[in-house]
Amino acid sequence: MANIFPRWSNLLPLKIVVCAGTVAGGIALAFSYYATPKTLAVGYQPSQPIPFSHKIHVDQLGLDCRYCHSFVEVSGHSNVPTGNTCWNCHQHVQQDSPKLEPLHISMNPNHPSYDGEPIEWVRIHKLPDYVYFNHSAHVSRGISCQSCHGDVDQMEVVYQAENLSMGWCLECHRSPEDNLRPLEEVFNFAYDAEDWLTENPMEGVDTTEELGLKLKEQFKVTPKESCATCHH
Numbered sequence: 001m002a003n004i005f006p007r008w009s010n011l012l013p014l015k016i017v018v019c020a021g022t023v024a025g026g027i028a029l030a031f032s033y034y035a036t037p038k039t040l041a042v043g044y045q046p047s048q049p050i051p052f053s054h055k056i057h058v059d060q061l062g063l064d065c066r067y068c069h070s071f072v073e074v075s076g077h078s079n080v081p082t083g084n085t086c087w088n089c090h091q092h093v094q095q096d097s098p099k100l101e102p103l104h105i106s107m108n109p110n111h112p113s114y115d116g117e118p119i120e121w122v123r124i125h126k127l128p129d130y131v132y133f134n135h136s137a138h139v140s141r142g143i144s145c146q147s148c149h150g151d152v153d154q155m156e157v158v159y160q161a162e163n164l165s166m167g168w169c170l171e172c173h174r175s176p177e178d179n180l181r182p183l184e185e186v187f188n189f190a191y192d193a194e195d196w197l198t199e200n201p202m203e204g205v206d207t208t209e210e211l212g213l214k215l216k217e218q219f220k221v222t223p224k225e226s227c228a229t230c231h232h
């Protein structure tokens with residue numbers, strides 16, 4: 001078994017449970033589902049070096065998530081932008097705002113305290129190291145940021161909206177239809193399934209539930225539940 005779990009050498013109990021799980025998946029699943037804590041820091045909202053507001057930049061200015069989180073569609077990890085992305089605008093806009101002082105220290109050689117060091121954003125969403133997660137596998141299959149991160153477009157300060165527990169992951173893997181969207185709507189935080197259906201009538205689809213099931217069938221969306229999907 002050792003080779004299958006190279007990064008896990010320090011996680012022996014977990015390793016044993018998962019080995020057992022491969023044999024007796026159902027039992028292990030039932031066990032770990034209920035053993036899993038139901039809350040992993042829901043509401044966690046650390047203060048950041050710059051009081052960056054998603055509400056201003058997304059809702060008011062209309063920026064797309066991908067303008068800043070540019071890797072989210074192509075990579076497992078969704079990057080947080082570097083100071084360059086902010087500087088594109090803020091070398092011209094709100095130059096004298098005291099809130100942007102740390103950006104000037106990082107980016108503006110004319111600032112007396114300029115040090116060129118990157119801005120150290122505090123990480124909010126964080127799974128344990130033994131869990132494998134992948135952003136592009138979700139957003140390229142019709143799952144919106146909104147399903148997992150809540151109404152970020154309205155947040156003055158980002159907080160963790162969901163508990164990110166194993167039970168939470170599995171609930172959607174069992175019935176993704178409740179969260180599936182047409183691909184072009186994944187980044188649209190104003191999406192409304194009912195309105196979409198009115199504008200894009202589909203044969204044999206009358207309710208939003210039927211729309212979810214139809215999308216699931218059409219794109220053959222079949223999230224896996226085996227332990228190795230998320231623990232490898």
Ligand code: HEC
Pocket residue numbers: 048052053054057058063064065066067068069080081121122123124125126145146149152153157158189
């Ligand atoms: C103008 C740039 C910008 C845009 C546009 C933007 N973000 Fe962000 N986002 C940031 C920055 C900077 C941070 C880190 C600071 C913070 O948490 O507020 C961040 C943090 C986050 C986090 C928390 C990351 C963590 O540490 O766990 C999530 C989730 C997130 N953004 C989602 C979104 C979504 C969804 C959209 C589109 C609706 C979006 N962002 C649009 C710049 C942006």
Ligand code: HEC
Pocket residue numbers: 050051052053056057060061063068081085086087088089090093094097098099100103
């Ligand atoms: C596309 C241009 C653009 C980008 C990119 C951008 N901003 Fe802004 N930002 C603005 C504009 C415009 C405002 C002013 C909005 C208003 O006053 O309603 C603003 C306002 C702000 C404010 C409030 C300033 C104050 O004193 O009220 C902060 C803080 C801020 N931005 C931080 C950031 C950070 C950090 C980034 C990079 C992660 C960033 N912005 C990226 C355009 C941008």
Ligand code: HEC
Pocket residue numbers: 065069072076077078079080125126127128133135138139143144145146147148149164187
């Ligand atoms: C299926 C649920 C899900 C979806 C959909 C999703 N995220 Fe995440 N996001 C997570 C989880 C879980 C983490 C923590 C990942 C980790 O610790 O490895 C995370 C972390 C992040 C982070 C912190 C950096 C990172 O990669 O760990 C950012 C930024 C972020 N998400 C932005 C977004 C944006 C923008 C979208 C939509 C384009 C999005 N997410 C869609 C669940 C999701």
Ligand code: HEC
Pocket residue numbers: 127131132133134137138141143147148164165168169170172173176179220221222223224229230
């Ligand atoms: C809102 C629904 C939803 C949530 C929540 C969710 N997933 Fe998924 N997940 C999906 C869908 C849909 C797919 C794509 C299935 C497909 O391509 O057929 C997927 C695919 C994946 C894949 C890719 C598997 C592969 O075939 O390569 C991994 C890994 C994964 N999810 C891990 C997680 C983890 C870990 C969590 C919890 C932190 C999570 N997911 C939460 C819906 C979800």
Ligand code: HEC
Pocket residue numbers: 014017018021022025026028029032035036037127128131164165166167169170173224225226227228229230231
């Ligand atoms: C869709 C993704 C996913 C699948 C599939 C999955 N897990 Fe997990 N698992 C997670 C996440 C996320 C965590 C960390 C969060 C938590 O502790 O709830 C976790 C945590 C665990 C833990 C630690 C629990 C604790 O309380 O510390 C064990 C043990 C575990 N998983 C075993 C399994 C076994 C056995 C299977 C197969 C029957 C399995 N997992 C399938 C996502 C998954």
